[in-house]
Every structure is written in C-alpha cells, then in structure tokens.
Amino acid sequence: MPTNQPNLVLTSARVLDPDTKTDAVLDVAVRGGSIFAVGSGADVPASAETVDLSGKWLMPGMIDTHVHVGGDLDGVTNPGIGLRSVVLAGATTVIDLGGSMERLVAGMREHGAGANVGGLGMMKPGVTLPDDDPWPSVVRSTLDTALTSGLLGLKMWGGYYPFSMDVTADIIAACNERQAYVAFHVGTKSSGSRLDGMRELPALLGENGRVHVAHINAYCRGSILSPADEITEALEILDGLRGRVVSEVHLARPNFTRGECDEDGNVRMDVARNCLRLKDYETTRDGMRRAIADGYGSVVRQSPSGLSLATGDEGVQLFNDADSLVGMSFPVNRADTAFQLTAAKRQDGSFIVDAVASDAGVLPRNVNVEQAMNMVRFGGLTPLEMAEKISFNPARMIGLEKKGRISVGMDADLTVIDPDLGRAVMSFVAGKPVMQEGEAVGKGGKLLVTAFGEAAAGGYDLPFEVVDLSRSLLYSG
Numbered sequence: 001m002p003t004n005q006p007n008l009v010l011t012s013a014r015v016l017d018p019d020t021k022t023d024a025v026l027d028v029a030v031r032g033g034s035i036f037a038v039g040s041g042a043d044v045p046a047s048a049e050t051v052d053l054s055g056k057w058l059m060p061g062m063i064d065t066h067v068h069v070g071g072d073l074d075g076v077t078n079p080g081i082g083l084r085s086v087v088l089a090g091a092t093t094v095i096d097l098g099g100s101m102e103r104l105v106a107g108m109r110e111h112g113a114g115a116n117v118g119g120l121g122m123m124k125p126g127v128t129l130p131d132d133d134p135w136p137s138v139v140r141s142t143l144d145t146a147l148t149s150g151l152l153g154l155k156m157w158g159g160y161y162p163f164s165m166d167v168t169a170d171i172i173a174a175c176n177e178r179q180a181y182v183a184f185h186v187g188t189k190s191s192g193s194r195l196d197g198m199r200e201l202p203a204l205l206g207e208n209g210r211v212h213v214a215h216i217n218a219y220c221r222g223s224i225l226s227p228a229d230e231i232t233e234a235l236e237i238l239d240g241l242r243g244r245v246v247s248e249v250h251l252a253r254p255n256f257t258r259g260e261c262d263e264d265g266n267v268r269m270d271v272a273r274n275c276l277r278l279k280d281y282e283t284t285r286d287g288m289r290r291a292i293a294d295g296y297g298s299v300v301r302q303s304p305s306g307l308s309l310a311t312g313d314e315g316v317q318l319f320n321d322a323d324s325l326v327g328m329s330f331p332v333n334r335a336d337t338a339f340q341l342t343a344a345k346r347q348d349g350s351f352i353v354d355a356v357a358s359d360a361g362v363l364p365r366n367v368n369v370e371q372a373m374n375m376v377r378f379g380g381l382t383p384l385e386m387a388e389k390i391s392f393n394p395a396r397m398i399g400l401e402k403k404g405r406i407s408v409g410m411d412a413d414l415t416v417i418d419p420d421l422g423r424a425v426m427s428f429v430a431g432k433p434v435m436q437e438g439e440a441v442g443k444g445g446k447l448l449v450t451a452f453g454e455a456a457a458g459g460y461d462l463p464f465e466v467v468d469l470s471r472s473l474l475y476s477g
C-alpha cells in the first residue's frame with residue numbers, strides 16, 4: 001500500500017472519543033494497525049476499502065477488564081470458548097481475571113477470535129499455592145512465576161478462597177512492589193464477599209497500597225444494610241481511596257458462583273451461601289437443591305457453543321450428577337444498584353467507579369454494550385460517558401496508552417454500535433475486522449504481557465505486546 005494513504009476508511013460514523021470529548025459525525029481512516037486520520041469529507045483513495053457507517057456510532061474498541069476466558073470454573077472444560085463470546089459482544093481487548101497462562105494460551109490458539117488478551121494468575125490454595133495463607137516468600141515466588149509466564153499479575157478470589165487479612169495485605173503489597181496488576185474480589189477470613197469485605201480495604205491497603213476492586217455491585221446486594229445504604233457506603237470507601245483503587249461494576253442480573261458442598265453437606269463458598277441466605281434458604285446441600293427446584297438457583301451447563309443455565313428438575317439432576325461440583329447462577333445483582341454505581345460521580349465530574357466490566361466471557365452475560373446503551377437511553381450516561389466507561393477508562397486502568405482513544409496514531413481498535421439495536425454490530429482490532437453482524441471473523445489474538453513475561457511470550461507462537469503497568473491508573477492515579 002502507498003506509504004501515505006489509508007487502506008481502510010470508515011465513513012460518516014458518529015465518532016465518540018472520550019479523550020478529546022469528540023462527539024461528531026466524522027470519517028476515520030486507518031492505515032495498517034493505526035488510526036491514520038480523523039476528519040470529514042476527505043478524499044478516499046481508490047485503493048482503500050470503505051465502510052459506510054451512516055447512522056452508526058463508532059467508539060474506541062470496548063475493553064473489558066473483567067472476563068473469564070482462561071480460568072478454572074466448575075463444569076467448564078474449555079474456557080477458551082469465552083474468547084468468541086467477548087468478541088461477539090464488541091470487545092477488542094479483555095483481561096482474564098484469574099486463571100493460568102497455560103489455559104489462556106491453549107484457549108487463544110484453539111478459540112481465539114482476534115481480541116487482545118491479558119491474564120491474571122488465580123490465587124487458589126492447593127492449586128496455584130501450596131497451602132492456605134502462604135508465607136511472604138511463597139507469595140513472591142507465586143507472583144514471579146505468574147509474571148514470568150506472561151501473566152499481568154494476580155487475582156484474589158476472596159469470596160471463594162479467602163486469606164487472612166495479613167496475607168491479603170501481603171499479596172497486595174507483593175504485587176505493588178513489582179508494579180504488577182492485582183485484582184481483588186473482596187472478602188477475607190474475617191469478612192465476606194459483601195460490604196464488610198469492602199470495609200477492610202483501607203486497612204488492607206495501608207498508606208500506599210493499590211488494588212483493582214472487582215464488581216462493586218456484588219457487595220451491594222443488601223446482605224448487611226439496605227441496598228441503598230450499601231451503595232452509599234461502598235462509594236464513600238472508594239472515594240476515600242481515590243487514586244489508589246480502580247474498580248468496575250457489571251450490569252448483568254445473574255451472578256455466577258459455585259455449588260460445591262463439603263462432606264457435612266454444607267455449601268462451601270461464601271458467595272453461594274450469601275445467595276441462599278438472601279432468600280432464606282438453608283446453606284446446605286438440601287437448601288441448594290430446593291433453591292434450584294424453585295427456579296431461584298440455576299446450574300451452568302456447557303455445550304459446544306457456550307454455556308447456558310438449567311433450573312428446576314433438570315438443574316437438580318445436574319447438581320446431583322456432579323455431586324455439587326457445578327457452576328451456579330442466582331438473579332441477585334440489582335438493576336438499581338448497577339445503575340447507581342455506574343452513574344455515580346464526584347463533584348469534579350469524574351466517575352467514582354471507573355469502568356463497566358462484564359465478569360462474563362465464558363459466562364452468558366456479555367452485556368456491557370447492551371446495558372450501557374440502556375443507560376444512555378434512560379439518560380443515566382451520555383454516549384461519550386458510555387465510551388469512557390467501557391473503553392477509555394479501562395484502557396487507562398491497564399496503561400494501554402494507544403487504546404481507548406480515537407485520534408491519529410492510536411491503535412485502530414474500534415467498536416461500532418447500532419443505536420437502534422442497542423448493541424455492537426462490528427469491531428476491528430488493529431484495523432482488521434474481528435466481528436461483523438453477529439459473526440466472529442477474527443482468529444488467534446495478541447497476548448498482553450509485562451516485561452517480566454517477554455521471554456516466555458516469545459515461545460507461545462502468538463503475537464504479544466509488552467504493557468507498562470507503571471503507566472496504568474492503578475499505579476499513576
């Protein structure tokens with residue numbers, strides 16, 4: 001191609017760029033993997049492909065900072081299938097919150113649909129850790145193993161595998177020492193996956209600690225106070241840690257958890273117990289069966305195309321067949337909570353919760369664009385604010401300075417939204433289409449690694465990009 005001409009021109013789109021506050025009908029020209037020009041009425045060279053986006057919205061590619069595409073989830077033998085789901089939902093970059101590099105790479109090779117993917121290592125006693133409450137030296141060697149394998153950092157699943165407060169604080173400190181990414185589903189041995197887990201954040205972080213707090217809405221389900229009071233307090237906690245905590249909220253109603261029960265017939269996971277208690281079911285194997293039979297709890301089942309939910313007799317059957325080792329879902333996420341946490345701003349106009357993320361991927365609730373568009377229709381977000389919450393802020397959270405923006409020289413990662421349908425209908429990664437009208441058309445994907453993982457990434461037979469997390473909002477906020 002000529003060196004000074006675009007090879008792709010997207011014409012007449014309503015361009016939404018939160019960085020420059022641009023909201024106007026413009027043409028966007030792409031050359032190679034980058035944005036070559038943004039303007040109107042430019043002469044399009046005959047050699048360039050053009051896509052008429054009249055009536056469509058064009059935003060920087062959707063970045064989902066909380067997905068599960070490489071993790072270890074009950075009943076999911078091949079999490080790589082989630083890589084197609086995220087692309088179908090309009091994502092161009094995703095962060096897997098808690099798995100292993102081995103599974104992530106295998107999934108990308110087999111099912112990758114063209115998205116950029118970074119991953120965090122899961123802190124799971126008996127699997128990625130030798131024991132419960134690891135010593136500081138074990139925490140650091142676990143982190144180093146994760147980073148040198150190409151992962152961006154660690155994820156603590158406090159609602160599932162909680163540590164003591166001291167160990168939780170130490171894991172955060174270890175990640176901070178390396179400027180590695182660290183995400184936290186709150187809860188320790190002295191709290192739960194609830195508001196009381198969030199209340200521990202100031203003590204866990206001390207003077208200088210930094211952490212990504214996952215799905216704030218999951219701690220505002222009314223387990224401790226009224227949902228409204230929990231929202232107020234959660235926002236106060238986050239605002240009090242401004243500049244040191246990044247966070248996201250998801251907008252799907254169904255949650256996901258695990259059905260696992262112990263030898264005595266008690267439900268093992270704190271998240272699942274909370275779901276049962278919210279509707280006055282016993283936190284036992286029988287209580288779980290009743291919740292499923294009544295249609296409140298659903299069991300996650302895997303099919304070649306993805307996951308779906310089974311409830312009633314069929315759900316109970318699946319639960320029994322797997323001896324309780326199943327993924328579960330309860331409709332416990334409140335729409336009012338999601339709306340308020342997403343829209344909440346400080347006096348200076350900045351959002352208290354940085355981003356909308358899906359906590360989906362392989363789980364059937366990749367609804368960032370659909371639900372954010374519902375909020376736009378209702379007036380809870382402007383179109384530019386939507387692009388801020390699902391692309392610009394997520395890019396800043398990870399330190400991806402060439403993503404989340406539509407201006408010259410930025411990566412040509414773009415998501416096209418049909419405002420009438422209220423969903424993503426097309427997207428591009430590095431100027432190449434990865435999704436077109438309900439079809440995932442990309443392959444493979446680029447790995448996001450830190451400098452520690454560069455050597456390993458060279459051996460995975462996948463393209464990769466080195467991310468400088470010191471530039472992320474987590475460390476520069």
Ligand SMILES: [Zn+2]
Pocket residue numbers: 066067068097214359
């Ligand atoms: Zn998650």
